Amino acid sequence: MENQNLQVLVADAETALKSVSTKSQWEQIKATFLGPNGSLTQFAKGIGSVPKEERPAFGKSLNQAKGKVETFFKSKLTHLEDLEDIKSLGECIDPTLPASPTFSGGLHPLTKTKRRIISIFRKIGFTVAEASEVETEWFCFDALNTPDDHPARDEQDTLFFPSSSEWANVSRKKKESYLLRTHTSSVQIRTLLKEKPPLRIIAPGRCFRRDTVDATHSANFHQTEGLFVDQNVTVKDLKGVLDYFLRELFGGKIETRLRPSFFPFTEPSFEVDLKVPDLGKLSNKWIEIMGCGMVDPEVLGLVGVDSDEWTGFAFGLGIERVTMLLHGIDDIRHFYQNDQRFLSQFSSQV
Ligand code: DAH
Numbered sequence: 640m641e642n643q644n645l646q647v648l649v650a651d652a653e654t655a656l657k658s659v660s661t662k663s664q665w666e667q668i669k670a671t672f673l674g675p676n677g678s679l680t681q682f683a684k685g686i687g688s689v690p691k692e693e694r695p696a697f698g699k700s701l702n703q704a705k706g707k708v709e710t711f712f713k714s715k716l717t718h719l720e721d722l723e724d725i726k727s728l729g730e731c732i733d734p735t736l737p738a739s740p741t742f743s744g745g746l747h748p749l750t751k752t753k754r755r756i757i758s759i760f761r762k763i764g765f766t767v768a769e770a771s772e773v774e775t776e777w778f779c780f781d782a783l784n785t786p787d788d789h790p791a792r793d794e795q796d797t798l799f800f801p802s803s804s805e806w807a808n809v810s811r812k813k814k815e816s817y818l819l820r821t822h823t824s825s826v827q828i829r830t831l832l833k834e835k836p837p838l839r840i841i842a843p844g845r846c847f848r849r850d851t852v853d854a855t856h857s858a859n860f861h862q863t864e865g866l867f868v869d870q871n872v873t874v875k876d877l878k879g880v881l882d883y884f885l886r887e888l889f890g891g892k893i894e895t896r897l898r899p900s901f902f903p904f905t906e907p908s909f910e911v912d913l914k915v916p917d918l919g920k921l922s923n924k925w926i927e928i929m930g931c932g933m934v935d936p937e938v939l940g941l942v943g944v945d946s947d948e949w950t951g952f953a954f955g956l957g958i959e960r961v962t963m964l965l966h967g968i969d970d971i972r973h974f975y976q977n978d979q980r981f982l983s984q985f986s987s988q989v
Contacts, residue, residue: 645704648678652708656715665719669712679705745986749861749974752962753843756863759887760841763880765865768840770829772847773800774820782828783904784937797821798847798858819847823864824904827934827953830866831942836949837869843958854970861958868934868944868951874907877931877952881911885928888961889915896925905932905953919967926964929956 652672659665672679682701689697746754757767780792790796800817826842842864850856867880874897882895893916897909913928915921931954936946959971966985968974973981 642700644682645700648672648682649704649707651678653711656711659715659719662716662719662723665712665716672708673705673712679708745983747974747982748962748966748968748985749958751985752958752965753861753863755888756843756884756958756961757841759884760839760865763839763883765839765841765867768826768830768842769844770826770842772820772845773817774825776816776818778825778828779818779820779822782938782941783824784935784941785903789903791821794849796848796850798849820844821848822846822955823862824953824955826864827866827904827938828942831868831939831944836944836951839867839869841865852972854972857959857971857975859975860971862955863958865931865954866934866951867953868939868949870949872933872950872952874933874952877933877954880952881929881931881954885911885913888965889913889918892916897931898927900930900932902930902932904935904938906935908932911954918964921964928960928964929954931955 652668655668655671656665659668669677671677674680679701683705686694686697686701776792779797780789785791798819800819823842823844823846826840826844830838830840830842844861844864845859846862847859850858852858865880867876878895878897885893885895894914896912898912900908900910902908909931910927911929911931912925914923914925916923918926931952934951934953939946939949939951959974962968962974963971
C-alpha cells in the first residue's frame with residue numbers, strides 16, 4: 640500500500656516538473672514534494688504508524704522514491720540554468736563587432752587577371768579562342784615561320800613527348816613530334832585554319848617550357864595570345880588596340896612605346912614598353928610588358944589566307960607577369976604553392 644502511494648508520488652513529481660519553466664516555479668513545486676510540509680516529507684512522518692518489523696522496508700522504499708524525486712528536480716534545475724545561460728549570452732552580443740569571417744574560397748589571382756583581360760578585349764569585339772596544350776611541332780613552330788635551327792625548338796626549352804620511333808634512332812626533326820606548347824601563338828594557326836578573316840581573337844591558356852624554376856621562371860605558366868586580321872590593318876591599329884588595353888588594365892595615365900624586336904611570325908615585330916605613374920618600385924620606369932607585330936605574310940600564306948587582301952597584327956603577353964606587376968608580387972612561385980595566406984588576399988578583389 641505504502642509502495643503504491645510512493646510510486647504515485649514519484650509520478651506526480653515528474654508530471655508536475657514538466658510544466659515548470661522558471662526557477663521560482665521550480666522552488667514552489669519542490670517545496671510541495673520535498674519541503675517540510677511536502678508530500679514526501681509528510682509521507683515519511685507516517686513511519687510512526689508502521690509496524691516495527693515493516694519499518695526497514697518502508698524506510699528503503701521511501702529513500703529510493705526520495706532519491707528519484709531529487710534527481711528529477713536536479714536535472715530540471717540544470718536544464719533551467721542552461722536556458723538562462725543561453726539567453727544571457729544572446730543578450731550580450733555586441734552588434735558593433737565585425738562578423739566572424741566566412742571564407743568560402745575565391746578565384747585564383749591568375750584566373751582573375753585572365754578574366755579581366757578577356758572582358759577588356761570583349762568590349763572591342765574580340766572573342767575567346769582555345770586550343771589544346773599538347774601540340775605538334777608544326778603548329779607550335781613550323782606554321783609560325785620558326786626555322787628548324789631556332790633555339791626555341793631546342794629540347795632545352797621545349798618539352799617533347801617521345802614517340803616510339805624516336806627511341807629507334809629516328810631524329811626528332813625528321814618526324815612530326817608532339818610537345819607541350821611553349822606559347823599560345825599556336826592558337827593563331829589553329830584559328831586561321833578554322834575561321835575565315837576578318838577575325839579578332841584572344842587565346843588565354845597554359846604554356847610549358849623546360850625552365851629552371853626561380854622567382855621569375857616557371858616550367859608551367861600562362862599567356863594570352865591576340866590576333867586581329869582584316870583589310871588594311873596597320874601598325875596604327877596595333878598601337879591603338881594595345882594602348883586601349885593597357886590603359887584599361889593599368890589606368891589612363893600610362894605611356895607606351897613600341898621598340899623594334901624580332902619574332903619569326905611577325906614582320907615588323909616589337910616589344911611593348913609601358914610606363915605607369917603609380918606602380919610601387921616600378922613607378923615611372925619603362926617596363927617591357929609584351930611582344931607584338933604585324934602578322935608575317937609567310938604565316939598567312941601557310942594557312943591559305945591571301946596576304947594581298949588581308950593583313951593583321953598579333954600579340955602575346957604573360958598572365959603571371961601582368962598579375963605580378965598589378966599587385967606588386969615579387970616571386971612567380973607564389974602562384975603555384977597554394978598558400979592560403981597568399982591566395983586569400985585576392986579573394987575579395989574583382
Ligand atoms: N609567342 C611569343 C613568346 O612566347 C610572344 C609573342 C610575341 C606573341 C609576338 C605574339 C607576337 O603573337 O606577335 O614569347
